[in-house]
Amino acid sequence: MPELNSAPALPVVYRCSIGPAWVDFNGHLRDGYYMVLFSSAVDALMDLAGLDEAGRKATGHSWFTLEAHINYLHEVKQGAAVEVRLQMLGLDAKRLHVALSLHPAGGTQVLALTEQMLLNVDMAGPRATAFAPQVAAYLQPLAAQHALLPRPAQVGRVMALPQPK
Helix, strand or coil: CCCCCCCCCCCEEEEEECCHHHECCCCEECHHHHHHHHHHHHHHHHHHCCCCHHHHHHHCEEEEEEEEEEEECCCCECCCEEEEEEEEEEECCCEEEEEEEEEECCCCCCCEEEEEEEEEEECCCCEECCCCHHHHHHHHHHHHHHCCCCCCCCCCCCCCCCCCC
């Protein structure tokens, strides 16, 4: 079975190395820092889509995270060079459904995966609003390309204990 999200079509949106302040007493990346990595990847995606500092100022828009789920799949240790890859799962006029997968830099193994729902927001309200045309022009072709890819197995999972029979 192929590795989850190993498709070469998935763009890398963020890279970094795991520093000593991010690890616990076992030498593993603390769970909260996975979200820091994924949040930084969303910031990088915003930049790529035209919502960098200048784009946010020009449009008055930003993105809010409505929901996020993280699956911790493998250990990440201090000093590891990692990258976050993006898979668009869905897009409408003002929302973006994404899977972000954490990998060893240049590798195919998925260390962790987050599924997130992001909302485009007019900060003057703040209120939900449609993506600015230039942002939509970046996201729409990517969403169409990624619609052809298989969804990661973790997408849409519900957390629950097994029910007794």
